Amino acid sequence: MMNPDVVNFEEGEAFARRMDAEDPLRHFRDEFLFPRNKAGEPAIYFVGNSLGLQPRKAKQYVLQELEDWEKFGVEGHFHARSPWLPYHETLTAQTARLVGAMPLEVVVMNTLSVNLHLMMVSFYRPTRERFRILIEGGAFPSDQYAVASQARFHGFDPRDAILRLEPRPGEDTLREEDILDTIDRHGPEIALVLLGNVNYLTGQAFDMKAITRAAHERGCRVGFDLAHGAGNLRLSLHDDGPDFAVWCSYKYLNGGPGTLGGVFVHERHAHMPGIPRFEGWWGHDKATRFEMGPDFVPLAGAEGWQLSNPPILQMAALRASMEIFDQATMPALRLKGDLLTSYLEFLLDRLPPEMARIVTPRDLKARGSQLSLRFSKEPKKLLAKLVEAGAFCDFREPDIIRASPAPLYCSFLDVYRFVRILENHARA
Template sequence: MQFQNTRSFARKLDKNDKLSKYKKQFHFPKVNNKKVIYFTGNSLGLQPKTSQAFVNEVMEDWKNLGVEGHFYGEKPWWDYHERLAKPLAKVVGAKPEEVTVMNTLTVNLHLLMVSFYTPTKKKYKILCEEKAFPSDQYMLASQVRFHGFNPAEAIVEVKKREGEHFWRTEDILSKIDEIGDELALVLIGGVNYYNGQVFDMEAITKAGQSKGANVGWDLAHAVGNITLELNKWNVDFAAWCSYKYMNSGPGNVSGIYINEKYLGKKDIPRFEGWWGHSKERRFLMEHDFQPMTNAEAWHLSNPSILSLAPYLASLQMFEEVGMDVLTEKSKMLTSYLEFILNQVDKEVDATFEIITPGDRGCQLSVFLHGKGRSIFDYLMKNGVIIDWREPNVIRLAPVPFYCSFEDMYEFGQILKKGMTGQDKT
């Protein structure tokens, strides 16, 4: 399609957009008494208007039923989490029994490491990307130390090539071959938080497993953003947060994926708790642990229902739309934003550098040579909510559920005024 940098063209795209109606189903912050252009769904998604009703329902059951809400509520708390498995499985390309929701992201990664990082004296190394998200770095280092190894020796980082802003798949595969039989685990962010790059999860998973290593993925920036086929790719395990592209609320509950080949096993290393015990026998208070035959075997305590409620509200929207439609719009919207940025660059000689490669979801990371932080501040004051990352990068995530093509055009106009020193009118 031949894009145009005009409001009429953007409105034409919006008119033909299958998802345009969903923008009205979200609450937007306001700046200068006007709804913002929201580009930070890769950090915290907007609140769906249906979320409040789901939370209120739980509060009403608690008020009116007390402890009996566990079994007699509108949506009984006893099995509330089970309602999320089927729609979530569709989002991540899994079977319903392979997914569940519990805890928060780094907590779940630690729990999954118990099962999937079992190092030996020879086979102990972990492969990850250079400058992984800090919480992942801390988690990996602490796990390695816990097992008596030195992180400097046990953790191998794949670096970007000199002068490049992205990783090359061939370099990752080459590093896997280089580590060879010493490789115990591959754990990478499926979509990099900084530059928005989507890794070739299928190829990397196959390569890591060919060396006898387990392969897992931190999907915080991938779930609800890109097409995932975790079961088809034979991924061993994965975890993600729900508050970015999945719009479940700040710091909300995490999801996990456990490949079906590990389900129903009693002898797998695992930290265990009573909510992972057989559902039918849970209240018999038995001495010996009988694991659930699905991913729920990794549960410890009963889940937080007030956290699950807004997640369920959001998942119903994903169920209505489907990932194919979301990703179709995402690609078009992100491409139009890229076009707008390039047009502004030409008009004002802004020297932007888009560091996000072609393998991407709905994020563009833009290196601002020159004005940098002053442009970020200008955009924020003028109703464009974006994210700043050192040393001089803004992250823009045009989420297809609630961003429009006219938003992209309007952003370009505001950005151009900021670059030329004009005040916003």
């Protein structure tokens, strides 16, 4: 696939069709089920950053478990076609490859905010001198609620404990040098640096390795919320070295509404049984788990943070998507994603300049598959017109429409048609 830095984009529909014809990942589009527009055609689905599409095999995999439940009852834990007892392990190697980790370092469990709290139990250990949490000022609200509640739980006033990164006046996104400077200046006070590696509102991606290195040099723990990064960016969690990361699987990972999340805990913490944590029986050593003893013996690695046995039906749906990611590979998906967003950017730049402004950084290294567009006039009404025309994206207050052409199932023709809808609206 071509490098987006050297592609000469063209305005006409023929270019989009040619790019689709040359796309080595184009066949993966057929693995997903699309909502339909009024003509009965697949919709333009640019909202995979909110809820991914359903993989065709998801129903098959879920029905298989329902059938095995019917056939085997409790014995399905051992005799189902995919036995339930070790079912979560079928996702471990795929998940590790997806986020650039060792299998020991990852586990699929719970949901994102639950996992975030579990990780902060272990890695937000404030003292009188070092008690602050560094976050984005524009972090997703759930993250802001989580860190505020953790600060209060430890007896600190969130107004003192939470240190927020804000863009410079007149700017929409954070500058990397300002992030690193804040860590350097406030390092002795910071117990935890917790950033979304892609900001949900602006689509800005951060340099995880540089942030982690700077924070560790100042004695801070580091965690990342990968809600908009897992399945979107090419990640290398083990090499970048944060202490932990958490993510959900219903956005880019197409696991279904409200499905399970994931956790990364770096290998250096894998064999530390005394690390503070909330304990549950599924995190207990597998060799003695069913002896039902009173003393908790944690599994090594991320599995040791598990609490309960996992919901098999949700895992079955997620498994359908994870198989596709494993076939497509994140390097190839990110390359196509950069082509799609660069093409979208190219076409948007040819709309009337007063209509919309791209908030997301133009540097490909500082974004994934989302472009956030700030509209000057009635963005909510525009969104309704887009949906009416069969183009799905979403609105975030006060004036941003987020468009995310996910490379697994979106096409260059989708991008072309999306911008033509915007153009027709501008001329109306």
